[in-house]
Each structure stands twice: as C-alpha cells, then as structure tokens.
Amino acid sequence: MGPRWKGKGAEVKALADPISEIVRQFQSSLISSNSRGMLSGTNVFLKADAELTDLLNRACFGRPRVTSEKNEQWFQLSMEEAFYLQYSLKCITVVDYNDTELNNNELWKYMTSRKDKFPILVKAFSHLRSKNWVVRSGSQYGVDFVAYRHHPALVHSEYAVLVLSAQDGSANGRLRVWSDFHCTLRLCGSVAKTLLILDIEQQQSCAASPSCVDDYIVEERTITRWSPEQGREKK
Amino acid sequence: MGPRWKGKGAEVKALADPISEIVRQFQSSLISSNSRGMLSGTNVFLKADAELTDLLNRACFGRPRVTSEKNEQWFQLSMEEAFYLQYSLKCITVVDYNDTELNNNELWKYMTSRKDKFPILVKAFSHLRSKNWVVRSGSQYGVDFVAYRHHPALVHSEYAVLVLSAQDGSANGRLRVWSDFHCTLRLCGSVAKTLLILDIEQQQSCAASPSCVDDYIVEERTITRWSPEQGREKK
Structure with a gap:
C-alpha cells in the first residue's frame, strides 16, 4: 500500500518541500530563540511567536492550544516530542514549575517515572x-x-x-x-x-x-x- | 444502537418466524432422526438430509461443507455449537473416529483439552x-x-x-x-x-x-x- 495523497498536486508540493528541510529550519529557529518548554504533568508547553507557530505547524510538532492571553500562541508537546527536541535535536530546554532547567538525565528520570x-x-x-x-x-x-x-x-x-x-x-x-x-x-x-x-x-x-x-x-x-x-x- | 434490518420487510418477516420456534423444530428433527456428529479435530461434522439442511440453515448452526459425495450435505459445527447441541439441547450424540459415542463428560474432557x-x-x-x-x-x-x-x-x-x-x-x-x-x-x-x-x-x-x-x-x-x-x- 503506497501513500495516499490528499488531492491533486499534493505529492508535487510535498516533494518540493521536504520534511527534513522544514525540521532543520524549525530546529535553528528554536535554537536561536533559546526556547524553553514548561513541564506540566505529562506535557510540555511551548510559547511561540508567529514564525515559530508557522514552523511548529509545518514540522508537525505539538498541538496549538487556545489560551486567554492575546497575541500568544502556546503549543502542547507530548513527552516523546519534548524529549526528542531537547535530547536529540538539542533545540529546547525543558524547565519545571520553578523555572529550573532540567538536564537530560533529570528529564529522563521524570518522564520514565510518569510512563x-x-x-x-x-x-x-x-x-x-x-x-x-x-x-x-x-x-x-x-x-x-x-x-x-x-x-x-x-x-x-x-x-x-x-x-x-x-x-x-x-x-x-x-x-x-x-x-x-x-x-x-x-x-x-x-x-x-x-x-x-x-x-x-x-x-x-x-x-x-x-x-x-x-x-x-x-x-x-x-x-x-x-x-x-x-x-x-x-x- | 438498535438492530439494522436488511431491507424492507425484514423485521416483519423475522417477527413472524421467531428463532425460538425454528430452534425447537430443529431440535425435534435432530432427536427424531437420532443424529450423530462425527468428531474431527476441533470440529464436529453432521450429515444432513434436505429437511435437516433447511433447519440447520434457518437455525444458523454450523457451516455447509462441499464434499465429493452426491446427495449428501455435511455441516461443520464448532466445538461450542456441538457441545451445546449435545449437552444443552440433548439432540445430537457426538462420536469419535471409531464410531464410539462420547458422553457429556468425555466430550467435555476432549474439548477443554483442545482449547x-x-x-x-x-x-x-x-x-x-x-x-x-x-x-x-x-x-x-x-x-x-x-x-x-x-x-x-x-x-x-x-x-x-x-x-x-x-x-x-x-x-x-x-x-x-x-x-x-x-x-x-x-x-x-x-x-x-x-x-x-x-x-x-x-x-x-x-x-x-x-x-x-x-x-x-x-x-x-x-x-x-x-x-x-x-x-x-x-x-
């Protein structure tokens, strides 16, 4: 069973815009903006400006969440997504409710204890x-x-x-x-x-x-x- | 979610012909013909004449099987079906490959050992x-x-x-x-x-x-x- 593209032109559009390149841009944008993810339960929340919102949507990380704050977009990352971004792509830092940074070992310990x-x-x-x-x-x-x-x-x-x-x-x-x-x-x-x-x-x-x-x-x-x-x- | 009848008139037809009555007829027919089921692996095979074939189909027991013998219809019963017919409805007797009848305890022992x-x-x-x-x-x-x-x-x-x-x-x-x-x-x-x-x-x-x-x-x-x-x- 091959890929089922959604409508005409979808395959061409996808080939012209590879995911690897989108993720690379997304990664550099996060690194240059020094992004921090806030740990809350089994999710990590990431604040995004317009550029980062676009990249998160295009790279398909997290889910946009509606908040009462205007002009601010928050994304909810799963534990797997957040860990991958911190440990593998090295482009975010997760902090706890005290705003204390968690290193890889601490993050690992926390997440394995939750799941x-x-x-x-x-x-x-x-x-x-x-x-x-x-x-x-x-x-x-x-x-x-x-x-x-x-x-x-x-x-x-x-x-x-x-x-x-x-x-x-x-x-x-x-x-x-x-x-x-x-x-x-x-x-x-x-x-x-x-x-x-x-x-x-x-x-x-x-x-x-x-x-x-x-x-x-x-x-x-x-x-x-x-x-x-x-x-x-x-x- | 209620029953999904197949086409117009299906519900009326079903109400006029209750399953309980079909199974009762099926049961008496099996008893009067002294039916024997042949145990083979995890199935029991039942030979059926035209009347019994009709009743098996209407009561929905077993699956008809094609054989090389003419004018003979065989039905393949699952272990649950065969046991129910012998133990609960008391209308068939299961025999083994030696044509020896199995009583309820022997049938039980055999079937529990297989599954x-x-x-x-x-x-x-x-x-x-x-x-x-x-x-x-x-x-x-x-x-x-x-x-x-x-x-x-x-x-x-x-x-x-x-x-x-x-x-x-x-x-x-x-x-x-x-x-x-x-x-x-x-x-x-x-x-x-x-x-x-x-x-x-x-x-x-x-x-x-x-x-x-x-x-x-x-x-x-x-x-x-x-x-x-x-x-x-x-x-």
Missing part, C-alpha cells in the same frame, strides 16, 4: 522522526503512533505503529492473542494503513539514563493479512 | 443461544462471537462479543491496555456493532466436568465511547 513505556516509546518516536516520518498519536486507532510521509494536510497516515518489547512484560500488552491481531489488522485495513510493529530490543533491563536508549535495537516489521489467493499458481 | 478458553466460551455461547440470539464466530472482527437478533440474511449482527474471565489469566488476554480498548471500540464503531463483554465468574478454579459450568455467573456489559457532549447541560 512505564516511555523508554521504548521515545526510542520508536525518535527512530521514525530521524527518518523524517511525521509521527502523531495513534490513540484514535488503538495504536501507539501513526506515521505520515509528509504533513497530514497533504497525505493520509501510512502506518499504524505499535511499539513492543520482548523484555518489558508490562509494555507488551498487545498482540498476545489472535483475537487482538485480528481486531488490529481489520481496523488497519478499514482505515487503509499498514500495521508497523517496532520491536525494541533493550540491551539492559534497566533504563537508568537516556544514553542507554541509544543502544536499543529497533526491528521493523509490517504485518498484513495473508490471502490464500496470493499463494496460488498463476494461470 | 483452554473452552469452558468460558461455551458458557457464553450457551448463554446467548438460550436467549435466542444467533451466535456466530467473531474472528473477522477480532472478537470471540458476533450476535444477531435473527437470521444474518435478515439483520446485521448487533453485538461484537468478547468473553473474559477474571479467574483465568490465560483467557484474559484482551482489553488489558488502553490501546486495545481503543482499537476494539474504534473497529466496533466502524462496523456499527456494540461491544458486549461477557465476564464469566467461575465458581471453581478447575472445570473438571460440564456441570460446573452451570454454576458460572455471566455478567453482561456493553462498552461504548463516552462523548463529552453527552455530559453537558442542555440549553
């Missing part, structure tokens, strides 16, 4: 983002992420992504029984997405610091229904 | 069938069963049924994590079915004989997405 699956989710997120996939929450489809070839305005998401790990029992709550497989594949089929399983092999059982995530190995598998006709001899 | 979830699945199947729901495999939708108000020719299936049990860990592989919930509900929504959870409370940890299933308690729960709008005050 058991965080190490493998952030690995999967970073893995796809570094390959210039646009990655969004997949909760609508009962998966961890959906992945787009370009901006969601131009193309439908191509992959429904489930992140699994053999080592981490608690994270591995999906696809243990056939009925779950059938349910997931049927749903993916009906929304024209391919099920992508990212199997994360953790080298160490504990994930004490973010650096150990760099050693995780990602195995990519797509899963589709097998149709008996495909196995038949051609006439 | 871990058999005790709770057959309880759920019998529970719905005894209420005159037509029950079919739900594997297409990643659930255990689908339930129809009447014959599938007249109405779409109304419920997607998952059978769970708190006691039996191995049976309980579904709906443990939110993403599985989201996936299942999204799929049920897109095929216009209501998710029905049958939670089977097993009184004893072991299911040594079929009679202990009679003591199982069935809790019925339907699960739907909650829409925030429903909680808002009416204007």
